[in-house]
Amino acid sequence: MKHYRLMLMQFVAHLFRRVTSAAFAKAGITRAQPWILDYLSEHDGCIQRELASALAGMEEQGYVRRESVKGDKRALRVYLTELGREKQSYVQEVFAKAEERALTGFTQKERATLEEYLLRIHDNLMKD
Numbered sequence: 001m002k003h004y005r006l007m008l009m010q011f012v013a014h015l016f017r018r019v020t021s022a023a024f025a026k027a028g029i030t031r032a033q034p035w036i037l038d039y040l041s042e043h044d045g046c047i048q049r050e051l052a053s054a055l056a057g058m059e060e061q062g063y064v065r066r067e068s069v070k071g072d073k074r075a076l077r078v079y080l081t082e083l084g085r086e087k088q089s090y091v092q093e094v095f096a097k098a099e100e101r102a103l104t105g106f107t108q109k110e111r112a113t114l115e116e117y118l119l120r121i122h123d124n125l126m127k128d
Helices: 004-026 035-041 052-060 081-100 107-128
Strands: 064-070 070-080
Touching: 004 035, 004 064, 004 081, 035 052, 035 070, 035 081, 070 081
Parallel strands: none
Antiparallel strands: 064 070
């Protein structure tokens, strides 16, 4: 079958989203929010424009708060709230369980090899 590997990667990505989305929905986390929660956990206080429009709903849900930047009335810093940190921790737990489920039966060496291949695929696709 032509393009079998590409289709397989897309199918696996779809299954991963399906597995994790169900768990996120139970916690009131939308499809886009896990990535933002994860980003903010490592870049707390980033400038709002880095995250664009996805923040409004997260602020309403109490996951993030925005604060003005002294000396720049146009800029806002974005921080995770305590609830946001709890949700981010839950996101990490869901991803870890889904990854473990997906890699059941793989040796550590096979897992490392898979990661190396995925990084190479990523790097190749990021090239112009």
